[in-house]
Amino acid sequence: MKPGLSLRVSQHLSLTPQLQQSIQLLQLSTLELAQEVEQMLVDNPFLERDGDDAADVPMDAPAMEAATAESMGTSDNYSSESEYSSAQTASETIAEAPTAETPETLDWSGDGADGQDGEWGGESSSEWDGPSSSGSRKSDGDEETDAIDLAREHESLSDFLHRQALSLRLSAEDCAALRFLIESLNDDGYLEEPLADLAYSLACDDLEEREELEQRFAMALKLLQSLEPVGVGARDLAECLQLQLRDLIRLAEDEGTTAKHWDVLQLALSMCCQPMDLLARRDMRKLSSLCGAREEALREALALIARLEPRPGRRFVDVERHIVVPDVIVRPVRVGSGRMEFSVRLNTEVMPRLKVHDIYAGVLRRHKNSEGHAALQQRLQEARWFIKNIQQRFDTILRVSEAIVERQKNFFVHGELAMRPLVLRDIADALGLHESTISRVTTAKYMATPQGTFELKYFFGSGLGTETGGSASSTAVRALIKQFVDAEDTKKPLSDAKLADMLKEQGIECARRTVAKYREQLKIPTTTLRKAL
Known part of the structure; x- marks a missing residue:
């Protein structure tokens, strides 16, 4: 070559x-x-x-x-x-x-060499x-005081159980076993690991010691399940519900109750001993056959089960509160002739x-x-x-926010039902930016509005065709579905096909499978689970 x-x-x-x-x-x-x-x-x-x-x-x-x-x-x-x-x-x-x-x-x-004050946006x-978001600092004494106050405000589930265990007269070995089980609970109060696995983690090779530990854990588990809150220490949901029902039965024996209520308690306990998927599906025919009870009695027992606590440790969980600080603040402003406009400004609290x-x-x-x-x-x-780059970041966020407010003005007045279809390309073309830039700007950035605080991505949604040839925002359609479900007769809940027909009556073409997808996004159960007992 x-x-x-x-x-x-x-x-x-x-x-x-x-x-x-x-x-x-x-x-x-x-x-x-x-x-x-x-x-x-x-x-x-x-x-x-x-x-x-x-x-x-x-x-x-x-x-x-x-x-x-x-x-x-x-x-x-x-x-x-x-x-x-x-x-x-x-x-x-x-x-x-x-x-x-x-x-x-x-x-x-x-460095101030030119002596000019910059203008921006x-x-x-x-x-x-x-x-600044991190500019204010407290003195050491204030920090110590805050830490003490926070520690006093919250008591964890393990602390609550350990405090109760102090009143039990136990040997050193049983006390250690109970403490070990308490520390093995998850946040919901369940003991997820089998006792054999817990024993194996402490005595891997010694078979005799493992068997002895497993026996001690079995005794400690009974003690743990006798503590408050009722249902703590359960291995699964069925056992958790059974523990609570047995506690209600003991109270009924001590304090007395009506024969009807006693029968409901016994039937509820019997239902919780059956496969839990039957309860989840509300399969009354199968439960009636297994429990030997009429459907009316089963419904009363199911209503009682629904009032039980499936997560005993719920109230002890120290849920971290994620406070959303908005990057942009939108406020209504009345102009001449009573017309409503909206001012868009950056939140100075988040600007370094x-x-x-x-x-x-x-x-x-x-x-x-x-x-x-x-x-x-x-x-x-x-x-x-x-x-300069931080300045440009907030400048871009402000420009995109102003464009969103301009196109979704009806939302800020009337709410979700007035949301218009909007895609990233619409804002990108209006501002002369790339779609990827708009995507970056609208991710994890929030806007405080008269309707609440929303992520900027919330204002974007695809459009569904209407009979007039226009389009309706998917956000507005979801809000309309939620409105229909909230107003439905709980004895005859609306099916997905019925919801699709109701949307068609409003002039919105929406297939049944699309309705099902939006319903799942809204975390609305199926008609079987929404039906009143």
């Missing part, structure tokens, strides 16, 4: 580090952004939070230059770690000086002066207040020929990029 030379022209997209960081920040949630900001504040000495005590501290120039010159001249080659250590040394020197008032305005122009940069360290940047400009200047200049540029 004869060698030769040729020219070829091609195009390719290269993602610069600044663009990569911009994309990364855009897809982060509010919590993840706060964590990223904290990490950047640690890594980059030129970046600081506006309002820090060490910021803008008056210091004589010779002392500042000496500290910075020393930090830049300690080594010939600077890695990121050595640069950070040097900057920390200078920062400690600054912190010892008297503090001054923090400036009220935030300069987004970087039609809003003044002062909007970024809102409190950042700026470039003016003193560090100023000293760096005066030492352009110092060793390590290029490396530190790169860190300064990274700080400016980070601030």
